[in-house]
Every structure is written in structure tokens, then in C-alpha cells.
Amino acid sequence: MDRIKIFDTTLRDGEQSPGCSMNLQEKLEVARCLEKLHVDVIEAGFAISGPQDFKSVQEISKVIKNAEVASLSRALEKDIDVAWDAVKDAVSPRIHTFIATSPLHMEYKLRMTPEKVLEQAGAMVAYAKKYCNNVEFSAEDATRSDLDFLVRITEIAIANGATVINLPDTVGYTTPAEMEYLIKYVMENAKGAEKAEFSVHCHNDLGMAVANSLAGVQGGARQIECTINGLGERAGNTSMEEVVMALRTRADMYEAATGIDTKQIYNASRTVYNIIGQTAPLNKPIVGKNAFAHESGIHQHGVLANKKTYEIMTPEIVGVQTNNLVLGKHSGRHAFKQRTSELGYQLTDEEVNRCFGEFQLVADKKKTVTDRDLEAIISHHVSAHQIPEAEGYKLDWFSVYTSNFTTATCTIQLKKGDEVFEEVKLGDGPIDAAYNAIDAIIQPKEHVFNTYQIASTSEGQDTLGDVTVKLLADGRTYTGRGLSTDVIEASIVAYIKAMNRLMAEED
Ligand code: KIV
Ligand code: ZN
Numbered sequence: 001m002d003r004i005k006i007f008d009t010t011l012r013d014g015e016q017s018p019g020c021s022m023n024l025q026e027k028l029e030v031a032r033c034l035e036k037l038h039v040d041v042i043e044a045g046f047a048i049s050g051p052q053d054f055k056s057v058q059e060i061s062k063v064i065k066n067a068e069v070a071s072l073s074r075a076l077e078k079d080i081d082v083a084w085d086a087v088k089d090a091v092s093p094r095i096h097t098f099i100a101t102s103p104l105h106m107e108y109k110l111r112m113t114p115e116k117v118l119e120q121a122g123a124m125v126a127y128a129k130k131y132c133n134n135v136e137f138s139a140e141d142a143t144r145s146d147l148d149f150l151v152r153i154t155e156i157a158i159a160n161g162a163t164v165i166n167l168p169d170t171v172g173y174t175t176p177a178e179m180e181y182l183i184k185y186v187m188e189n190a191k192g193a194e195k196a197e198f199s200v201h202c203h204n205d206l207g208m209a210v211a212n213s214l215a216g217v218q219g220g221a222r223q224i225e226c227t228i229n230g231l232g233e234r235a236g237n238t239s240m241e242e243v244v245m246a247l248r249t250r251a252d253m254y255e256a257a258t259g260i261d262t263k264q265i266y267n268a269s270r271t272v273y274n275i276i277g278q279t280a281p282l283n284k285p286i287v288g289k290n291a292f293a294h295e296s297g298i299h300q301h302g303v304l305a306n307k308k309t310y311e312i313m314t315p316e317i318v319g320v321q322t323n324n325l326v327l328g329k330h331s332g333r334h335a336f337k338q339r340t341s342e343l344g345y346q347l348t349d350e351e352v353n354r355c356f357g358e359f360q361l362v363a364d365k366k367k368t369v370t371d372r373d374l375e376a377i378i379s380h381h382v383s384a385h386q387i388p389e390a391e392g393y394k395l396d397w398f399s400v401y402t403s404n405f406t407t408a409t410c411t412i413q414l415k416k417g418d419e420v421f422e423e424v425k426l427g428d429g430p431i432d433a434a435y436n437a438i439d440a441i442i443q444p445k446e447h448v449f450n451t452y453q454i455a456s457t458s459e460g461q462d463t464l465g466d467v468t469v470k471l472l473a474d475g476r477t478y479t480g481r482g483l484s485t486d487v488i489e490a491s492i493v494a495y496i497k498a499m500n501r502l503m504a505e506e507d
Helices: 010-014 024-037 051-063 077-087 103-110 114-131 147-159 176-189 209-219 240-249 262-276 297-305 333-342 349-365 371-382 430-442 487-504
Strands: 005-008 041-045 068-074 093-100 135-140 164-169 197-202 223-226 394-401 408-416 419-427 448-456 465-473 476-484
Touching: 005 197, 005 240, 010 024, 010 041, 024 041, 024 051, 024 262, 041 051, 041 077, 051 068, 051 077, 068 077, 077 093, 077 114, 093 103, 093 114, 093 164, 103 114, 114 135, 114 147, 135 147, 135 197, 147 164, 147 176, 164 176, 164 209, 164 223, 176 197, 176 209, 197 209, 209 223, 209 240, 223 240, 240 262, 262 371, 262 476, 333 349, 333 371, 349 371, 371 476, 394 430, 394 487, 408 430, 419 430, 430 487, 448 487, 465 487, 476 487
Parallel strands: 005 041, 005 223, 041 068, 068 093, 093 135, 135 164, 164 197, 197 223
Antiparallel strands: 394 408, 408 419, 448 465, 465 476
């Protein structure tokens, strides 16, 4: 079995896509999940792109002990200086520098001749190498580049000390057969290729990112760049959970293995979805709600007779619990703690206290509390989304009046520390009225209301409403989430939390 390195770029290529931005605490939470997954490399960010990015790369570099930590940098001295400054405290730092190599990018984006691009690539790899032994070079838009030009730039990068050569499908254009050929061609023709490791980095514009990455492995690549849940620019990047499980399930075909602890996949996926305020599409491979569901009679019959009839991998392998034990209002702290640890959460005593309190409130309103409800409770009460209570506004009480023949009204009382604020406002429905009243109290700085999303945690009329609100300001996204059996209350809490983050301008 060949060993395939997993290079995770959720915190760089994933995070830079619309609606996926994260604050420092959230990035640290994701980085810890990646370490638990045993990814080989964490691309923590693009340090030069702003002070917040720099700080998060720096902090991640300090806390991660069991993975390499990389920062992206253009092939420019100032980028490389900043990238090194951000990763230098990592146990195992990596500088990842890139320049575009396709005729289109060189002419219109870089406005550089191919010869100048070759010279710059060599000089900048050498420059990065002065700081760090571990230097990755990426030929951006490799799949639309001339193959012999790729061979030349690869030779130059390796001659100047690059330890990893990444050939990305930047625009998601290539096909599996082409990708396999491209990797093979460059590895066979570039002098010194045996001194470097080859890597693939695919985007999913035509839905082929996972297939193209696997084809890259067949061509000889030994590193796959990917993101949790396939987050990333446009249609996303190669999905980590899919590519890892494809390699594992079809080891007979690829004769290659990753070091990923697959039992951590489901929790990592949930953590990332919760942080960005999204849920997995029902049919998302590996982590979607239906990924292991067998609905049709024929399938159910087959699975009952022998699971392998319709199941190519077990849900347990990716950390999905199938014994959907339900807790209720008579379940005690012990049962609560046990179930949460079976679900893969290692809560501190303080976190158990916080979540158990919320569990009891939910159990009072709902007959049964399912695993999905528990996951929602934990993600709301243990997540890094929280601003310390004293600093933000909190809902004290609200009252709404609404019907289909009058304008909705909301009266609301918020608290901030010892101060109490009350407002009454009208709106196009109870949530609009509540949000108008909250605006009148908080008087937020300029922003755009970007997303309102409501999801149910489980089946049935008494499900919890899980609301996500996203506000945009200064190019950043401020997310708030609320959870309640009352969707208006959940909506209010989500909005107040997003507002608290907007007003705190924290990162
Ligand atoms: O898609 C791409 O080409 C990239 C590079 C910067 C590695 O993200
Ligand atoms: Zn990319």
C-alpha cells in the first residue's frame, strides 16, 4: 500500500469561499478537528491577505503538534516573508508558494512572459527555502497549461529546493483520464522529479474533483489537497470525506491508504457545517442524512438479509452512530453524558453542565430527544460562536402578535449586563417585527442581511428549529445560531448572536 498524504485546505481554499468565513476561535476549533482526524498537512490560511488571516495562521501554528502547518503565498518576496512569519512557530512548518502557468493566466492576470514566470518561480522557491526546508510549489491552472512548460517549471522548482510539486485543476476543467496523464507525464519527464512528492488539488466545477484527485493518485501523486465537506471556491474543492473513503473502500483498486482516522469524519463534518451555518445536503456522500438510509422495500429486504447487499461501507466506519437511542425528560446526567460520549464528544464538566441544562429544557418540551437534537444542543452550547455573555445582548422575553389579516407586532426585552432595553415594532411577519425591534435597540453598524436559514433537527412536529443568520460587513460574515422548539425564539436568538458578533467586531 502506498501512503497518500492528506493536505487539508478547509481553512484556506474553503474559508475564502462566500459564506464560509470563520473567526479565530472557529478556525482553531476546525484545526483541532483536523488534528484529531490525523490529516498530514493543515493549510491554515493565506497569511498576507490580512491581519486576521495572519493571526489565525500564527495561532494554529502554535497549537497544532501532530500535523504540518502551511501558509499559502504568491511567488513574491513579501508574501513569503509574511507566510514564514506566520508559520515559523509550528512544529512542522511549510511554505506553499504558487504562480500561474497557463497561457491565459500568464498573459491576462500576471502580464508576465512565460520566461519571466519560470524565473520568478525558481527565485521564489529558493527565497522560501532560505526560511524553511519544507516548500511546496503550485503551478496554478496547471490543467490548462502547456505540458512541456509544466515540466520545465517543475524542474526549476525542484532544482531550487521545492519538496512538493502541486499541479492544480484550478478551474475544475480537467477529466480523470487527463489528470492521470498529466501527473504521469510531468513525473516521467521532469528531471529531478524523484526528489519531490507530487500533489493534486482539484476544484469541482464539473463535479469531478474527487474522481480527478483519485486519477492523480493513479498517475503517481502522493498528496491530495481537499477540504471538509468539499467547501471551496465556486462548486468547491475535493471533498475530504469522499476521497478518503473512496481510497479506503476501493483499496483493491488504488493500493493506497491515508492516515485518516475515519471514525472522526462525521464529527468533523458536523463541526464545519455548524460553524458556517449550513447543513449537509440529504444525499451528500458519506455525511448526508440519507447516505446510509435504505428506504425502498427491496433494499431494506436485502440489507436485513445481509448488510453488504446494498452497503459498501458501514456508517460506524465514518463515526455515524446507528443505534439511535433516544433520551427523554427522565434521563439523568449520567445517561446524557454517556450518550454524548458515544456520539464522539468529549465534553468537559463545565460543558456538560451547560448542555445538560439545555437538554432538560428541551426534554420538557419534546417527548424524546434524539441524537440529532443532542448534536444540535452541543453545537449551540459548546461552539466557538459564543461571545462571553456579559459582553453581548441577551434575550430576556418577547411577545409577538401575528395573523394573516393584520400587521405583525413584536414587543421585546433585551438585557446587556445590568441594563434592560425594551422596544415594540411592526413588521412583515413576526420575525421581521422582532428583527426591527432588535435593530431599534442595538442600532447596529452598517451591514447587509445575508442569510436566514431554518432547519429541523429531527423528524416530527415537535422538532427543534435550528436557525442560522448571517450578516455581512466589511467583507466578513457574522453568523449567529438559535435553537428552540419555538422557531420565533430560535430566530430571535440567532439574530441577537449575529448582532453581538457584528458589534464586537471580534475575530
Ligand atoms: O486552485 C488553485 O489553483 C489553488 C492554488 C493556489 C493551490 O488554490
Ligand atoms: Zn484551489
